[in-house]
Amino acid sequence: MTASGQLDTALARVQSAAIDGRMRNTRTRQKQLSSLFKSLTEHANSFVDAMQKENNLSKEEANIVVSAMLLEVRQHYENIDFEKELAQEYSVRWGKSWVDRRVAARLVYIIPQDFTKGFSVFSALSAAIEAGSCCVVELLNLSDQSTALIRKIMNAALDKEAFVAISSTAPGSFLKHCLMIDQMHQPSSPQYMGKSLISKASGRVVAVVDRTAKIDSAVKEIFASRMQYGGQSHYAVDQVFINEFVADEFLAVMREEFSVRAEAIDQTVNNGHARPTPSKRQTKLVADDCTIVDSQGNAEAVMVKLRSSQLLHEKIEGPLLVIHKITSLDDAIDLILSRDEQVNALFTFADGPEAKYLSQFIPSAVTFVNHIPAELLIGSAGPVGYPVRPDLRYVREMFEEPSPQIVPEGKIHAASNVWKLRNSPRSAAILAHASRPLRPTGQAAAGAWGFFETGVLLGAAVYLLPVILGTIVGATYTGIWTYRKVIG
The missing domain is CATH 3.40.309.10 (Aldehyde Dehydrogenase; Chain A, domain 2)
Structure with a gap:
C-alpha cells in the first residue's frame, strides 16, 4: 500500500472510532490514561537520553521535564471522578437538569513543537483523553529519538483505532472535522476553519x-x-x-x-x-x-x-x-x-x-x-484565549463545548403555557410585575454626606470637640472665679 493509502486508512480508522463514541465511556478513558502512564514510566530513561541529545539539556534538566510529563498525565487521570460522572450522565433520567454539561470534541489533531517534544505531545494528548476525544498526532518523518519513542508508546499503550500518529499532514477534508492543537503557530501560519487551540510561539x-x-x-x-x-x-x-x-x-x-x-x-x-x-x-x-x-x-x-x-x-x-x-x-x-x-x-x-x-x-x-x-x-506556550495555568498546560474544558440538558423545573415557562395567554388579561399583570423598579444601588443621594465628608465630621468630633468643650469649661470657671473675687 502506498504512503498516501496508509494515511487515508489510518485517518478513516480514527474517524470511525470518533463517530461511534469510542472514548466517551469513563472507564475507557481511565484505562487509556493508566496504560499511557505505565508505558511512559517504563520509557522515562529513554526520554531523558533523547532530550539531552536533541534539546541540549543537562541530565538534571531532562529529568525535570520527564517528571513534569508524568505529573501531567497523573493529574488528568486523577481528575476523572467515575461516581460523579455517572451521576451527571443519569441526571435527566432522574428528572434533574444538567445545566453545565459539556461534550468533548470527537476528533483532535495535534501539531507539537520540537522543544521537549514528548511533554508537548502527552500534555495535550492526556487532556484530550480525559475529555473523551480521539486524537491524531502529526509527527513528521524525522529520525530523532523522541519521535520514535512517542510512536512506540502510542502504539503500545493506546487504542490503535482511537489514537494515531501520522508522518505527513492530513488533508483539509479531514482537518475541517478536527479541533486543531497548534503549538507551532506563527503569524504567517494558515487560519483554521473550525475551533482551534493555538499557542502563540512568537509572543514575547x-x-x-x-x-x-x-x-x-x-x-x-x-x-x-x-x-x-x-x-x-x-x-x-x-x-x-x-x-x-x-x-x-x-x-x-x-x-x-x-x-x-x-x-x-x-x-x-x-x-x-x-x-x-x-x-x-x-x-x-x-x-x-x-x-x-x-x-x-x-x-x-x-x-x-x-x-x-x-x-x-x-x-x-x-x-x-x-x-x-x-x-x-x-x-x-x-x-x-x-x-x-x-x-x-x-x-x-x-x-x-x-x-x-x-x-x-x-x-x-x-x-x-x-x-x-x-x-x-517546560513545553509550549499556553493556548490563546484560555487562562494560563502553571500546573497544567491543557485542561479538559479546552476540548469541550457546552451542551446543557434541561428538564421542566423551577420557574421555567413552557411555550404552551405562554400560548394560552393570548386572550387573557394575565399578560398585563405579567408586564406590570416585570416593570417593577430595580433595587437601589446603595449609593448615597447627590448632596448627601459621603465617605469623605463623614470622615471630616468624625475627625472634627474626635479632635476639635474636646478642645471646644475645654475652652467653654475653662471660660466658665474663669468667669465664676472672677465674679467671686470681685463680689466677695
Whole structure:
C-alpha cells in the first residue's frame, strides 16, 4: 500500500472510532490514561537520553521535564471522578437538569513543537483523553529519538483505532472535522476553519523590575528563566525593564549570579553538543546596540542602549538576557506598548500597588507577581484565549463545548403555557410585575454626606470637640472665679 493509502486508512480508522463514541465511556478513558502512564514510566530513561541529545539539556534538566510529563498525565487521570460522572450522565433520567454539561470534541489533531517534544505531545494528548476525544498526532518523518519513542508508546499503550500518529499532514477534508492543537503557530501560519487551540510561539515575555522590588530575588528568578533549558523555553524572559534608581544594584547582583552559576552554565550534555546560541542576526544586534553586562560560555547579559533596537521588541533566542533602563512605571508601560501587541506573559517584581498598576495597563495573557513558576518553562506556550495555568498546560474544558440538558423545573415557562395567554388579561399583570423598579444601588443621594465628608465630621468630633468643650469649661470657671473675687 502506498504512503498516501496508509494515511487515508489510518485517518478513516480514527474517524470511525470518533463517530461511534469510542472514548466517551469513563472507564475507557481511565484505562487509556493508566496504560499511557505505565508505558511512559517504563520509557522515562529513554526520554531523558533523547532530550539531552536533541534539546541540549543537562541530565538534571531532562529529568525535570520527564517528571513534569508524568505529573501531567497523573493529574488528568486523577481528575476523572467515575461516581460523579455517572451521576451527571443519569441526571435527566432522574428528572434533574444538567445545566453545565459539556461534550468533548470527537476528533483532535495535534501539531507539537520540537522543544521537549514528548511533554508537548502527552500534555495535550492526556487532556484530550480525559475529555473523551480521539486524537491524531502529526509527527513528521524525522529520525530523532523522541519521535520514535512517542510512536512506540502510542502504539503500545493506546487504542490503535482511537489514537494515531501520522508522518505527513492530513488533508483539509479531514482537518475541517478536527479541533486543531497548534503549538507551532506563527503569524504567517494558515487560519483554521473550525475551533482551534493555538499557542502563540512568537509572543514575547517581559519582566518589569520596579524600585520597590527585592532585587536579589528578582535577579535569581529572571536569570533562571533565561538560562535554564538553554534559553529555549517559551516563557523565558525576553526583555527586562529595570528602574534606573536600582539598575546598578540589579547589575551587580546579576554579575554575582553569573559567577555563582558559572559551572552550571558551562555544563554541556554528554554527547558534546554546545548549548543553543542566539541567532546570527541577534548576535550582530548585540554588538551594535548593547554593552555587555557579563557572560559565561554561550550565556550573556547585555544592556541595550537604544530604544530603537529590535532586541527590545522581539522574541529572544538562546541564553541571551536583554536589559534596559526605565525611568518610571509609566515609562515601562509606554515602551512595552509601543508595539501594539499583547505579551505572552508579564513578570512584575514590585510591591503590591506598583504590581497592580503594571498589570492593569500592560496587556498580557498572564501576569505573575514576584516569581516565575518553574512549571511554566517546560513545553509550549499556553493556548490563546484560555487562562494560563502553571500546573497544567491543557485542561479538559479546552476540548469541550457546552451542551446543557434541561428538564421542566423551577420557574421555567413552557411555550404552551405562554400560548394560552393570548386572550387573557394575565399578560398585563405579567408586564406590570416585570416593570417593577430595580433595587437601589446603595449609593448615597447627590448632596448627601459621603465617605469623605463623614470622615471630616468624625475627625472634627474626635479632635476639635474636646478642645471646644475645654475652652467653654475653662471660660466658665474663669468667669465664676472672677465674679467671686470681685463680689466677695
